[in-house]
Structure formats: C-alpha cells, structure tokens
Amino acid sequence: MENKESPSSPGKAAPSALRSMAKAEGGSTQIAPIIMGSNNTIQLPISINMTQTMMPNTEKSLSHLKSIHREELQRRCASLFEYSSWLVQCKPSTSKNFTEPWLTEGEMGPASHTHEALEAFYQLHQRNSNRTIKLADIFHPRPTEQPESTRIRVVVTKGIAGIGKTVCTDWLVHSWACGSSLTQFDFIFPLPFQKLSLLPAGHLYSLINLLMLYFPHLHCFEQVMASPNRCLFILDGLDECQLPLEFTSCPEHSSVLEPASPACLVVNLIRGSLLPRASVWITSRPVALGCLPSCHIDRITEIQGFLDSQIEEFFNRRLGNCGDKIIAILKKQKTLFNMCYIPAFCWLLAIIFERSPKTTEEECMPKNVTEVYTIFFMLAVAYQHHRSDGNQRSVEDAKDLLWSNSTNIQNLSRMAYNGLRFQKMFFSPQDLEDYNLNGSGLYQGLVKEFVSENNGPFCQKAYSFVHLTVQEYLAALFVLIDCSVPHKRSLFSLHKELCLGRSVPKGLFSAFKKACEDAIQSPVGHLDLFLRFLCGLAMESNQCLLQGLLGDYEEEPSVASQIAKYIHEALEKNLAPERCLNLLHCLGELRDNSLVEKIKDFMANGSLSSRSLSSAEYSALAFVLETSDEALDVFSLNPYVSVPDGLRRLSPVAKLYRSLQ
Structure with missing residues (x-):
C-alpha cells in the first residue's frame, strides 16, 4: 500500500492510516481503519468497551482534579477570616479555633423595625421557636423526611453583620476539603458576591470561563460539569452584591458554554435553569433578602450568634489560661x-485584651460599648505607626499620635459618617480620593481592601470598614471631632444645621438632638448604634482618651447630663417600643441607670404590680426583662392589659417568652 497525496487536498500530508470517523452511542470517539489506494474506501468500525477502557481514565482524571481542588481550598481557608488580621500576632487556625455559632432553621419573615444587632439579641432568647440545625447538616433533610423524596437544592443562611456568615462558609469549605463535611459533594465552588460584583462591567462569561477565573488550578471543567448534582456553589454576602439580580426580567440561560453577564449566571443558578441538579448556598444580612423569590429557596437558616457556652469556648480558645x-x-x-x-464583638474584645493586657484587670476593663470601640480605635492608630516605623506602640502612645494624624482621621470618619447617612458600606478608590485619603490614611485595623489589582480578572480595588459597627463608631466620632473644633464651619448635616460659634457641649448637644430625631424616625433603626456611640462619646472618660483629636478646650461635663435629661423626656413621648429600648441603651452608655434601678427596686420589694407606671418606666421594665438572666418561660399580660401604652412598650420583650398568659 503506497502513500499518495489526497487529490482533493493538494500540498497537504496524506491521511493517516487511522482516522476518527464517527461518534459512539455513549459519546466517545470511534476509531476506524481506512484502506487507501483504491477508488473505494472501506470503513471497518471497531467497537470499544467504554466501561473497561475510557471510564477508568475519566474517573482517575476526576479524582485527580478533586484532590487538587481540595488541597487548594484547604490552603485558602486554612486561617479563619479576621476583620483586622494585622492586629493579631498570628492568624487563627480554622481547624483549631473555629467556634460554631447557634444555627436555626427559620423563615424569610417580614422586614424588621429594629437595628439588626438588637433584633438578633431578641431572637437569641427565642430558643424554642425554631429548630436547631448543625452547620454541616444544612443540605440534609429533616429526620422526619425521606432523603429520596426530599432534595434541598438552594439554602439561604441569614444573619446580621458580624454574626459569622463568612467564617461559617470558610469553616465548612475547609471541613469539606479535609473530607469531614458535605461529603455528598465532589466539588465546592465559593463565589463571594463581593468579588463577583467587581468583575469588569459589560464583560460576558460562560459559567465554565467564570469558574476558570476563580479556580485556575482546575483545567477540565467539562468533566466536572458532567456530574453537576455533585457540585455546590457558595454565594457568600448577598448584601454586598452590586450585580442587578432581576429575577423577573432576566432571560433563561441553561448552557455552561454560552456567555452571559455574571448577574444572569447567578440568577439562573439560583432559579435552577443553569445546572438544575447543582446545589446553591447563599448567605446574606436579613435586609438584603427581599430580592430573592421564595419559590426558589428550599431552606432558610439563620445564624443566631453565640450562646453563653459558646462565648466561653471562644475566649478560652483565643485567650488560653486568661479565658476563665x-x-x-x-x-x-x-x-x-x-x-x-x-x-x-468577641473578636473585638479579644484584640483589646491581647494588645492591651492591663484591660483584663477588672478596674481597667471597658465599662460600656463605646469605650470598647474607643480603645480598639486607639490600638488601630498605634498599630499603623508601629507598622510604618518598626517601633512597638501602646494605647498610651496613640494619644500622642492622634494630633499628628487628626486630618486623616477626620477624613476617614467623615467618609464613615456620610456612608452611614446613605447606607453605603463599600467605597471605591475614587471615593477615597474625594475624601483626601491615601494608603497612609487607611488604618488597616479599621479599613480592609478586599480586592487587589493583580488578583486574576479583577481590575478594581474596593474598600470597606472592617465591620459595620466600626463604621457607626467612626461616624459618631466624626460628629464629636467636628463639634469640638471652635470657630469652624461644621460638616455635621443631618439637618444642615451649623454649630458655628457654639461651645463644645452646646454644639454636641445640638448635634445629638438632631441625630436622636433621625434615629427615632428611622423605620429600620439603622441609626440606633450610631446614637448609642454618640452618647458614649459625650462621656469624659472617652474624651480623655481622644483628647488629641478634640482641640484645646475645657471640658464641661454638663453635656452628658443634658443628653440624659433629653432622653428621659423623649421616653415619655409616643415612640416605637424598639426606639425606646435603644434610648435606654443610650442611657447605659451615659452611665445613667436611674430608671432601670427604680424598676429593679419595685420588683425586689414586690410592689411592681400595684404601681401605676409611666411610659418611660414601662420601657425600663422591658429593658430589665430583656437583660434578665432568669428563664423566660411564661409572661403574664394581666397586669398590663388595662394600660395600652404599657402593653405596647412591653411587646418587644413579650416575644422572648415561651408562652403568654
């Protein structure tokens, strides 16, 4: 048999003696020998047993990819997420330092009218209202359900800022990579909304190309997608999503090879149009869940936070012998x-105790929430200079550093304040430029950069404060700084009113009244903690720590008493019960416990039921019951039925009890 050029393809090499001619029934390629040299081509197809030849290679390849993927995710999630990893001596190990929070199975529920931190506190006391569920079991059917007939495809886990959503996803991914949890999945793909939102605008991706960007170590996604029922996609941080997730108008998209916008891919993954047999886990703050149609969700879970035993476990793990x-x-x-x-918050306290050991002594321990955040702020300032000049700095050193850094601090706090006003938590490089902030003005204990220019497909940087409450604290600090500088046009503008020419206490009191009016009118309580911090910053103990930022002036302690008197008067007005409870927290920051102590005295001497309480005293009663250590079994409504306003003010606490009478 001689080799000849193909007449139809002059100049090209002769065909090989073996040529692929057809596809087998199972999708594999048939190899058929072709006899050349005559006018007739004789095809002799050969049957190949795929089970014996090709399948072992495929399984071996998938097993190899799975092993590579596990190793990579184990490396990525080896350390627990830290809000400010620069302030810790070493990153805590995921396998050794994770404390699992209390997780329940719940419902989507209506929008809350309470600041999410306080709402979560109330829910923490409702321990029998929802079924407790282990983090590793979120995709398992209930014990009463048949696994064959019940498939949980989409799970949503909600929780307030700082409750541990990202830490939980990292731990579960790490646990899967170590072979301990979620063993029903061969591949897990963490795709944080934070990063998806920063993909270049207008670019289209197929699902496979998108995964290649995030997981370049996997080079055969076609094989991975061949068994989509063994894949889990984790979409962490829906509240951080900047993509237009329009479920009503987004077109159907079912191909893993056809390009589409990232928003379209996400919507169709959740819908089940794209990879309907794959599973999806979404985490979010409650406020952002409105964009998810409930018809696409199979299970709602909620991270309620730490129980007392878990608080103890956290500090014992973190602080060792000092924990108890x-x-x-x-x-x-x-x-x-x-x-x-x-x-x-536990992490915040642990940072303070680690970096400022004297605060572990009872007489030196912070007395209220504002003081905790003030010390943390000082540590961040001190660390920034320790990092830049190589010298170890303490909280005491930070006092001297405040004056030299006052411009940067004021610019950063102004950004926090304006962000809070417009409920903005993420800032672009242009935002930083607008506030005259550069690298040296970003205190790494307070601000995090979560996208790097050189990280794969991302061409943007984005910034946020390390925690929402840190932003709220800095916003309150901005008001204090702005009101403390004499003969200065105030930037405080909740109502565009200036503090021009006023003394510090009068200016701060005026600012507080405006902030209080806005906080009271907020339907969702998003200014509650801001107001609480503003009260705490009126205290002399906090202002002494911050002296370098506040200019040279003589402290007039009457401002704290003015604010306390204003709150007492406000509590007698017709306010929402949730706002009243927050005002009592504000009094706590001012160390004014007179109302609460009065109610405790009534309860101690047994005269509470016989007394006619004022509106403010009913709110104080609710506050006492809310913070009580006693078992919340039965709440008797009888003493309060005849007083509509009293019953209304007790309503946030009544729901904490197991039963009402």
Missing part, C-alpha cells in the same frame, strides 16, 4: 456581655 478570668469579669459587665452573642 476574662469571662468572669465580663459577666459582671452586663452591657458588654450582652453584646458578646455577636462573634465579631
């Missing part, structure tokens, strides 16, 4: 301990 001592002191500081259900 810290917990004992914290339990005496009810204001602080009641905030420890938020893991981020």
